[in-house]
Amino acid sequence: MNVFEAIDYSRRELSQNQFDANIRVGLEAELLLAFVLKQRREWLHTWWDNEIQESSFDELSDCIARRLMGEPLEYIIGKTSFYGEEFYVDKRVLIPRTETEILVEKVLSLITDKRIKYVGEIGIGSGVISIMLALLCPSILINATDISMQAIEVAKINISRFATHSNNLKKRIKLISTDLFEGVDEIPELLISNPPYIANNYPLSKNVLFEPSEALFGGICGDEVIKRVIDFAKSKRISFLACEIGYDQKKSLEAYLSKNTYEAFFYQDLNGLDRGFVAQFRN
Structure with a gap:
């Protein structure tokens, strides 16, 4: 043959x-x-x-x-494309989606406009968000967390793949295995998260169920983890917060952000569905 x-x-x-x-x-x-x-x-x-x-x-x-x-193609061949680059993935992490590239774009604009230097990411997964931000914004430093040590190991693989002497990625992206941002002393100017936001009983296609459940399901309503991220950000008075969300969560999260003194701009994905927000803390 x-x-x-x-x-x-x-x-x-x-x-x-x-x-x-x-x-x-x-x-x-x-x-x-x-x-x-x-x-x-x-x-x-x-x-x-x-x-x-x-x-x-x-x-x-x-x-x-x-x-x-x-089984998803990306797990079989061990790679996926994100923001024009190729990343390693396996069953330990969620497969990055095209929608998350929009989150990166929004955050890049914010970092440039506000001259942000210190960034935090909750739920680094495969590392695509932090790595792309670090590559495109050479002056920022990132503390990135994940509750899954297995996900941290995959992020390490990708950081090593992209690390060079000049970009110093291994020192600029610090990986911490913890829930949310617990135990991290440095308070970032900007906190980013693409957390699990699918409701526990939401029916998913067979191929999606191959992905780690802790990276998919966010609780009974789906937005519980996002609200915990908002609570944490407010408790530390973090200036800027950017998150990906479920298509049907804008109304509840808009009210929750306002209640927690965050003024938010919501954006849509390429299908016209609500997909995330960028928010600023108001004293």
Whole structure:
């Protein structure tokens, strides 16, 4: 079997999936084969008539079987794209979503406009938010926390991948395993969080259920963790707060922020759904 035939086989197999009608069959077939062959996807189009080894075909078949069981592609190939960069991910962390790139954009503008130097992130996960901010804002220092030590380990992998002598990422991003921001002495000027915000009983698709539940579910209503973040920010009089939220949580969080003396601007995602806020503390 050559590369072309392996791609065709993968497409036919993946088209039988019963968990996602919008699965990108052609793209995923190529990504899985490129992963198995340890090549870039573009290589496949140049060397389409190359024969592949039987062991590689067996590995490809295993990957397809995992995908047909609903396991996310990103976990199978061990990587995902975020803000134009490639990050390592596995089952220990939530897979970064495109919506979170908007949070990064909003925060970047805020850091620039207010000349913020000290940043905190609650729930670093794979590290994509803190790493992108540190790369794009070379003067900031970040304390990033996560309640999951396993997530911290994944963040370390990604920080190491992007760290250079000039950007000094390993020293500029400090990782702490704790609940919220407990035990962190430094009070940031800006606190960021993409916390779990899905209601406990909300029905999720099969592939999403492969992701860590503690990174998905935020409580009975879904916004409980976000409100804890707001409470903490107010208790420390943190000047700026930015969070991603669920599409149906704006009304309750707008009132809660106002009650806690935060003036908030809410933004929408590319589908026009409420997806987050940037807030400023008012004395």
